Amino acid sequence: MKDIYLSKHLGAFEVFSISSGTMIGAGIFVLPGLIAAKAGPASILCFLITGLIAGCAALSVSELSTAMPKSGGSYFFVSRSMGAMFGSIVGWGSLLGLTFKGAFAFIGAGDYFEALLPVSPIITALALCALITAINTAGTSVTGRLQNLVVIFMSVIFLLFIVEGLFSIKLGRFEPFFRGSPFSFLEATGMVFITYLGLIKVTAVSEEVKDPGRNLPLGILSSVAFVTVLYTMVMFVTVGVLPLGTLYTSLTPIADAARSFAGPGGFIIMVLCGLMATISTGNAAMLASSRYPFAMARDNLMPVWLSRVDDYLKTPARSILLVGVATFTLVLLVDLESIVKLGSVFNMIVFALVNASVIILRKADSSWYKPAFRSPLYPWVQVLGIAGSLILIPxxxxxxxxxxxxxxxxxxGWFYLFGRGKAQPEYGLRDAVRTLREKKASQLALASYDSSSHHSWRLLVPLWFSQVPGELLVLAGYLARHFDESVHLAFCNELPEQTPMAVADSGTAESLDLKECLAPLDEDMKPYFHLTNLYAVSREAGFVEMAEDYNTDLALMEWPPDTTHLRWELNRLIREMPCDMAFLLNRAMPGIERVLVASAIPEDRLKLTIAGAIAAETGASVTVMRIYSSQSKEMTSGDMELRILRSGLLYGIPLQAKVVLSDDVPGAIAREASGCDLLIVGAPHENNWLGTPFGPVVEALIEITQCPLLITRPPVTDSHRLPARLLKQIFGPHRAKNAP
Structure with a gap:
């Protein structure tokens, strides 16, 4: 299927008109009675509070739409920031929310039409739904011009309504201002959400807007200010001129309010305006909602036939038909209050996810995310928008x-059943979080860099077995000689808890001979090594205690080929070790001429420090490799190469940059490592209690690579070490004793 794009022909006023048109309609003409019945005169504040929350979403949408002016609006924003699964949630939420909004508008139109002619409101609503579905196939330019005229006319009428109505207000109608429980007030506030859909759903046509960097935020934000003030003032006048009993039961509250101060003529005018506005709202809701099946189909989250644009009308006619049928069904089967509540809740979820998208994209700081408009007061606006939306749902x-x-x-479920494996984009929230973590780790590495600290590096080599691999000692020797620091070899004898530590002085316990251990090393390396025979109830606890006592910077140890019987001990050691760690897979290492560093973070201090020391001692070349998936948009390969080279200058290491595009990370690393003498990779910062300590990528590399492999790992964060700390507090520390 070929790519599909919609023509650009909408300006700022059209954006304002579509946005305002979905609000200046059924919401203000029908909702006042429902809301006042729950909150009394305080219903005025319901419109104001919801307008402020919607305004937070409008600021986020204005930023997102200038960075991604694509048809699909909030669906596109969320799917590109959190992945296709969350895109499926927000896509269906937006589609259903607007479909409920359209049904709400057509039911309101039926009530206002009944005030003119004795026709069943449901019959009128169904007829209008079918008519608007047909009209929308004529294209956005036709319906957009109609929308412009309706918004201008309705704005003038409401201004006249407010000005004249202010002189007829009776202040006694506002007393007491708060009626009912706080819960009913919050319920009423939440119900108003269905009115403010236009503040965000206009972005469903953002792909058709000329100069989106100017016209989208201008149209959206101006509609926020205008409609919020308009709603509050209209509700103020309506509450002030109508007895609450009349307002509670009225299906045409604005027209009844006009009759109280403008007579029958005012009533007829507002009935006609209400009919026009509700039809306009239904039209705008259907126009916007039909874009969601279109956008989701382009990402393989809906059948492909929904994304096809009619050759003659140039509109997604099949999407419009789908929405029209759904709206028709709601009008026929669901009552008004249920439609209002369900539509509002769906849009609360959408508002929250859209605000969260801005936070994720800002934190990721991806090179492709360059909005022409940036939300002020970030991130407080987004946090307020998320909290305000979700708090009201219960x-x-x-x-x-x-x-x-x-x-x-x-x-x-829809994502897993229909879209998994083919939906776009292929990344998800986990990838977004990983990007944020990589960025944070990179910043911490740069911020914590201190060149003086690299001239002092205390090394500990815990020995699990009496047979010490020569490759491990050679690597430790390179580091010791480069930093001119001693290496503490620690061999541990495990003693039963019932055995007194005095056995260490009896000569009966096993120990290592330092001279024999250091036989494979060059003579100039041997003076750097010191052997400590350690006695402890558990080896891992003894190594941890020794690392703490010696203020160790790096614990370098062997990773045995078969770790089955050591899995629990190794996991516990990794959880508790207070310093950086490096594990050498026991493979032949005759000489080191080429070092490959595979790193998600070019500024990774630990890997680059080790690689730089080895290169300085052996003359080996160092290549830093970064792999991107085909879905990644973080930055260009050229940007990443410059970032890698900059990190080399920072640490004083001559290195080469290698950027590879591949969805098979272990395979790409293994292919590049086939000609190297040492591969350095990093394990995740978090500790997996139930799984492997290194993560799936490193575990795969252990299986498929043949070259010597050094796995670096930072100490586990306090939050992940907490369970072990609690166990230690409950069962007490392990006893340990050092013997020279």
Whole structure:
């Protein structure tokens, strides 16, 4: 299938019109009665509070849409920041939210039409739904011009309504201001969310906007300010001129309010305006919602036929038909209040995910993310938007929040059943979090760099077996000679807990002979080594205690070919070791002429320090390799090569840069390492209690590589070490004793 793009022909005013048009309609014409019945006069604040929360989302959307002006709006933003699975959730949430909004608008139109002619509201709503579905196939330019006229006309009418109505307000109608429980007030506030959909859903047509860097934020943000003030003032007038009993039961509250101060003529005018506005809202909601199946189909999250644009009309006609049928079904089967609550909840989820997308993309600082507009007061605006959206969901009733859970589960299920393995983008939230961690680790490596610290490096070599591999000692010798520091060899005798430590002085325990151990080394290396025979209840606890006592910087040790019987001890050692660690896989290492460093973080202090010391001692070349998946957008290969070379200058290491595009990370590293004498890789910072200590990539490299492999690992963070600390507090520390 060939690529599909929509023509660009919408300006700032069209953006403002579409955004405002989805709000200046059913929401303000139908909701006042429902909201006032729950919150009383305080319903005025419901519109204001929800407007502020929606404004947070509008700022985030304005930023995202200028960086990614693509059809699909919030779906596209979330899928590109968190992956296809979350894109499936927000895509379905946006589609359902707008579909409910359209059904809400058509039901409101039916109520206003009944005030003119005695026709069943449901019949009118169904007829209008079918008509608008047909009209939308004419294309955005036709419906957009209609939207412009409606917004201009309705704005003028509401300004006249506010000005004249202010003189008819009775202040006694606002007393008491708060009626009912706080929970009903929060429920009413949440229900208003369905009114503010236009603040974010206009981005569903962002791919069709000219000069999106200017027109999108201008249109969206101006509609935020305008509509929020308009809603608050209209609600203020409506509450002030109508008795609450009348307002609670009215299906046409704005028209009834106009009749109270403008007579029958005012009533007729506002009924006509209400009819026009609700139809306009239904049109705008259908226009925006039809873009979501279109965008999801382009990413293989819906059938491909939905993404096909009609050759004559140039619109995604099949998507429009799908939305039209769904809206028709809702109008026929679901009551008004349920539609309002469900539509609002779906959009609360969307608002929260859109705000989270800005935080993720800003933190990742990817080279492709260059918005022409940046949200002010970041990240507080986004945090407020997320909290404000999610806090209201539990107050919307059991059916609403259960529907929210069902939406999340269904979105995930749809991804796994329909889109997994073919949906775009292929990365997910885990990849986004990994990118953030890599960036943070890179910044910490640069911030903590101190050239003076590299002239003093205390080394500990814990020995698991009496047979000491010569390659391990040679590598330790290179590091010791380069840093002019002693190497402490630690051989541990495990003693039963019942055995007194005095056995260490009896001469009965096993010990190593230093001279025999150092036989493979050059004579100039041997003076750097010191042997300590360690006695402890457990070897791993003894090594950890010795590392703490010696203020060790690096623990260099052998990684046995068969670790089955040592798995628990090694995992515990890694969890508790207070310093950096490096594990050498026991393989022949006759000489080192080429060192390959495979690193996700070019500024990785530990790997580069080791590689630089080896290169200085042996004259070996050092290549730093970084692998990108085919879905990565973090930065170009040229940018990464410069970053690698810069890290070499920072640490004073002459090195070469190698950037590879591959989805098979272990395979790519193994191919590059086939001609090298030492491969240095890093294990994840976190500790996996139940799995392998090095992660799947390193475990795969252990199996498929033939060259000597050095695995570096930083100490486990405090949060991951907490379970071990608790166990230690419960069962007490292990006893250990050193013997020279």
């Amino acid at each position: 107050f919307m009733g059991a059916a609403a929040w259960i529907s929210a859970l069902v939406l999340v589960a269904a979105g995930i």
